[in-house]
Amino acid sequence: MRFFIRPELRLEYQKSPAVLRPIGDLDGGVAVFPLAHERGRPLKFDIRPGDVVPKFSTIAYPPDDTYDDCGLLMPFSGRVLEIKEIDHPALGRVPAAVLEPDKGVNPRVTVSYDAGYLTADELLALAKMSCIIDSLDGVSLYSKLKALKENTADLMVVDCIEDQTFSSALIRQLIEQGEEMAAGALYALRAAGRRLGKVKIACNLKVRGKIKKEYKGAPVEFVKGGYPLRDRLEDRFGKSFAAVGGAALADFYRFLSYGQGQTSTVVTVAGNCVKNPANVRVPIGTTIWSLLKHCGLSDEPEVVVLGDALTGAAVTDLSAPVTPHVRAVLALTRKKERVVSCIGCGRCIWVCHKKLMPNAIYSDLERGNRKGAAAFGAEECDLCGACSYVCPSKLGLAHTFETFLKS
Numbered sequence: 001m002r003f004f005i006r007p008e009l010r011l012e013y014q015k016s017p018a019v020l021r022p023i024g025d026l027d028g029g030v031a032v033f034p035l036a037h038e039r040g041r042p043l044k045f046d047i048r049p050g051d052v053v054p055k056f057s058t059i060a061y062p063p064d065d066t067y068d069d070c071g072l073l074m075p076f077s078g079r080v081l082e083i084k085e086i087d088h089p090a091l092g093r094v095p096a097a098v099l100e101p102d103k104g105v106n107p108r109v110t111v112s113y114d115a116g117y118l119t120a121d122e123l124l125a126l127a128k129m130s131c132i133i134d135s136l137d138g139v140s141l142y143s144k145l146k147a148l149k150e151n152t153a154d155l156m157v158v159d160c161i162e163d164q165t166f167s168s169a170l171i172r173q174l175i176e177q178g179e180e181m182a183a184g185a186l187y188a189l190r191a192a193g194r195r196l197g198k199v200k201i202a203c204n205l206k207v208r209g210k211i212k213k214e215y216k217g218a219p220v221e222f223v224k225g226g227y228p229l230r231d232r233l234e235d236r237f238g239k240s241f242a243a244v245g246g247a248a249l250a251d252f253y254r255f256l257s258y259g260q261g262q263t264s265t266v267v268t269v270a271g272n273c274v275k276n277p278a279n280v281r282v283p284i285g286t287t288i289w290s291l292l293k294h295c296g297l298s299d300e301p302e303v304v305v306l307g308d309a310l311t312g313a314a315v316t317d318l319s320a321p322v323t324p325h326v327r328a329v330l331a332l333t334r335k336k337e338r339v340v341s342c343i344g345c346g347r348c349i350w351v352c353h354k355k356l357m358p359n360a361i362y363s364d365l366e367r368g369n370r371k372g373a374a375a376f377g378a379e380e381c382d383l384c385g386a387c388s389y390v391c392p393s394k395l396g397l398a399h400t401f402e403t404f405l406k407s
């Protein structure tokens with residue numbers, strides 16, 4: 001009998017110095033606000049150029065009740081300059097509002113809720129009103145809690161895993177907002193009808209003793225191993241748990257405590273062209289260019305990536321906006337590497353956690369043989385990007401698979 005040991009994809013983390021610095025704030029200028037859900041689905045809106053809209057007002061809505069998606073909130077008080085179509089690297093072609101801040105306009109008056117006295121249904125309805133999108137996957141908190149209501153899991157895992165190379169937004173938020181995350185997780189469990197549920201926090205980086213052992217009684221468990229680490233959550237927490245991003249849970253706590261829904265997000269700005277790598281809290285809709293300007297550029301970037309190195313998308317238009325699903329913006333220079341053919345080394349097969357043969361799928365897709373690629377299981381690929389990362393020929397494997405899966 002032969003035993004194969006699957007080597008893990010060990011990434012060389014480049015999270016310092018951003019993860020060591022406190023989260024900064026950026027009051028961006030003009031913002032470009034996509035009027036679409038994170039997965040590119042269109043939303044209804046009735047704002048027009050010239051409208052003055054207070055912060056926290058709902059400016060886009062799901063078109064009908066069949067949508068589990070929630071609406072979108074105005075990220076700051078300001079004026080609508082223009083409604084136009086944009087080509088966003090993650091959302092595709094969607095309508096967007098160009099917004100200009102106006103400090104003379106007061107935010108919409110918000111109310112806090114005495115969450116301890118609310119029923120599960122009331123909490124769930126508030127999760128919908130909060131318009132919170134989970135930065136991990138772009139799915140609304142409301143959809144996740146509705147799904148949790150239907151199953152039997154009574155463990156909520158606060159997911160603060162940042163397993164790609166540069167991102168540290170969730171880890172830094174855990175350091176600064178761990179109590180809020182744990183409190184939000186308890187409310188989220190109650191919204192799904194679990195009064196006696198438990199909360200645990202998953203993280204993958206020890207930051208010089210800055211992460212506590214527990215927050216509000218919820219223990220922090222460090223998940224170790226190779227990329228992608230989320231595959232290991234079942235080994236660690238068993239089969240019956242729900243995982244929600246820590247940022248979304250902290251936002252839920254803040255919504256219940258202060259009535260303020262999600263209007264901003266924390267983004268890691270890093271890469272070898274960034275002068276001051278940092279985690280920055282920005283209004284949703286802030287342009288990539290404003291973020292890069294805020295952190296400074298030490299060099300002219302050859303590539304700017306929206307997202308992290310493995311799964312991010314290269315952007316050419318720096319006026320593209322940050323959406324709640326974006327946890328990193330990278331500005332990089334790279335050595336010009338000549339793309340050569342597949343040399344059959346098999347590294348992509350070894351690292352594929354879905355046990356696919358990326359080289360075979362790629363070869364079929366390059367020859368236009370979609371049926372052949374499907375027979376090799378191309379549809380099971382989750383675009384983790386590990387195969388592209390290890391390929392010595394620098395073939396755009398994951399990018400090719402993404403194009404196939406989208407078409």
Ligand code: SF4
Nearest residue numbers: 352381383384385387
């Ligand atoms: S991108 Fe797809 S094929 Fe490549 S390693 Fe990840 S799951 Fe496997």
Ligand code: SF4
Nearest residue numbers: 342343345346348391
């Ligand atoms: S890692 Fe790249 S070169 Fe090696 S087999 Fe896979 S596709 Fe070919």
